[in-house]
Amino acid sequence: MSGSNANSGSHRVYSVARVYPDANEIRPKEYWDYENHKIEWGNIGNYEIVAKIGRGKYSEVFTGVNVLNNQPCVIKVLKPVKLKKIYREIKILKNLTGGPNIIKLLDVIQDPNSKIPALICEKINNVDYRVLYPKFSLEDIKFYFTQLLTALDYSHSMGIIHRDVKPQNIMIDPVNKKLKLIDWGLAEFYHRGLDFNVRVASRYHKAPELLVNLQQYDYSLDLWPVGAMIAAIVFKKEPFFKGDSNNDQLVKIAKVLGTPDLLKYVNKYGVKLSSDYDDILGNYPKKQWRSFINEGNKAMSDNAVVIDLIDNLLRYDHQERLTAKEAMAHPFFQ
Numbered sequence: 001m002s003g004s005n006a007n008s009g010s011h012r013v014y015s016v017a018r019v020y021p022d023a024n025e026i027r028p029k030e031y032w033d034y035e036n037h038k039i040e041w042g043n044i045g046n047y048e049i050v051a052k053i054g055r056g057k058y059s060e061v062f063t064g065v066n067v068l069n070n071q072p073c074v075i076k077v078l079k080p081v082k083l084k085k086i087y088r089e090i091k092i093l094k095n096l097t098g099g100p101n102i103i104k105l106l107d108v109i110q111d112p113n114s115k116i117p118a119l120i121c122e123k124i125n126n127v128d129y130r131v132l133y134p135k136f137s138l139e140d141i142k143f144y145f146t147q148l149l150t151a152l153d154y155s156h157s158m159g160i161i162h163r164d165v166k167p168q169n170i171m172i173d174p175v176n177k178k179l180k181l182i183d184w185g186l187a188e189f190y191h192r193g194l195d196f197n198v199r200v201a202s203r204y205h206k207a208p209e210l211l212v213n214l215q216q217y218d219y220s221l222d223l224w225p226v227g228a229m230i231a232a233i234v235f236k237k238e239p240f241f242k243g244d245s246n247n248d249q250l251v252k253i254a255k256v257l258g259t260p261d262l263l264k265y266v267n268k269y270g271v272k273l274s275s276d277y278d279d280i281l282g283n284y285p286k287k288q289w290r291s292f293i294n295e296g297n298k299a300m301s302d303n304a305v306v307i308d309l310i311d312n313l314l315r316y317d318h319q320e321r322l323t324a325k326e327a328m329a330h331p332f333f334q
């Protein structure tokens with residue numbers, strides 16, 4: 001299979017997505033075979049850079065303007081990475097553009113000399129999450145997380161895992177009450193039985209499967225950070241799991257969800273924990289969610305319904321975690 005980090009030969013299929021397992025197989029090969037995607041480059045002369053707004057690991061991001069219609073835009077200039085990764089981001093954005101609460105790709109351009117590509121996207125008047133989230137009420141959480149879950153359910157139904165859900169990739173315009181999920185640079189097409197790369201997502205928002213090297217993960221990977229973000233807002237603890245390293249990240253999770261359930265999880269899927277964990281995982285008991293309630297957060301956190309939602313998202317076992325659709329049907333969102 002091209003277009004993905006495919007396996008060949010016989011190997012064990014030990015985990016399959018509970019929802020949309022064949023979302024790509026039911027579509028024509030051109031839909032997911034991103035390596036053979038032919039890019040139609042737009043006219044670089046149509047865009048002008050206005051100001052620099054961000055610098056990521058994989059890009060430099062500018063605000064810009066389309067000189068043909070004076071429309072503001074964002075210009076994401078990609079750093080030299082594997083061509084395959086660039087093709088993947090473009091194909092995924094093309095597949096998802098127009099979907100609910102998904103950033104719209106407007107054009108792709110390429111510098112004629114350097115061949116450096118850039119993505120032209122719609123511009124969101126984002127307010128930084130460090131300013132916004134501390135002011136959120138439970139109503140705001142309901143409103144914006146419904147929008148995020150709608151974007152995720154749509155992407156998953158289209159066979160795509162985002163793989164880098166975190167506050168920095170969720171643009172919120174509180175004036176227009178709009179949310180858009182951005183940065184599809186790590187996103188990947190789901191195929192059952194495939195071993196995926198676990199070196200994705202950002203440390204604080206990495207799901208347990210990535211930290212224990214369980215490679216047959218699926219869309220449920222994106223629901224862990226949703227739980228971690230809701231917990232961070234509700235318990236006023238940003239980020240909720242703050243590891244000093246990838247290994248320490250799992251320790252921070254074990255201190256909350258307990259070591260016994262972690263061992264149950266890896267045993268269920270026949271995964272062997274790295275010996276790096278031998279001396280650090282301890283034997284932590286599962287903590288009660290209510291123990292995170294304190295004077296500073298109780299106005300929001302002393303609420304059985306939101307705690308039940310968090311409890312059902314922050315599960316080691318990716319198959320037990322609520323799907324995006326199930327989360328939206330949770331009493332918290334009713």
Ligand SMILES: Nc1ncnc2c1ncn2[C@@H]1O[C@H](COP(=O)(O)OP(=O)(O)OP(=O)(O)O)[C@@H](O)[C@H]1O
Pocket residue numbers: 053054055056057058059060061074076103121122123124125126164168169171182183184185
């Ligand atoms: N459409 C947009 N509207 C407003 N701001 C944006 C938009 N796209 C990107 N940004 C800003 O630029 C930053 C970097 O963009 P993006 O996450 O796509 O790049 P990246 O190189 O993949 O980043 P990272 O390495 O952090 O994952 C974002 O965190 C955001 O602040």
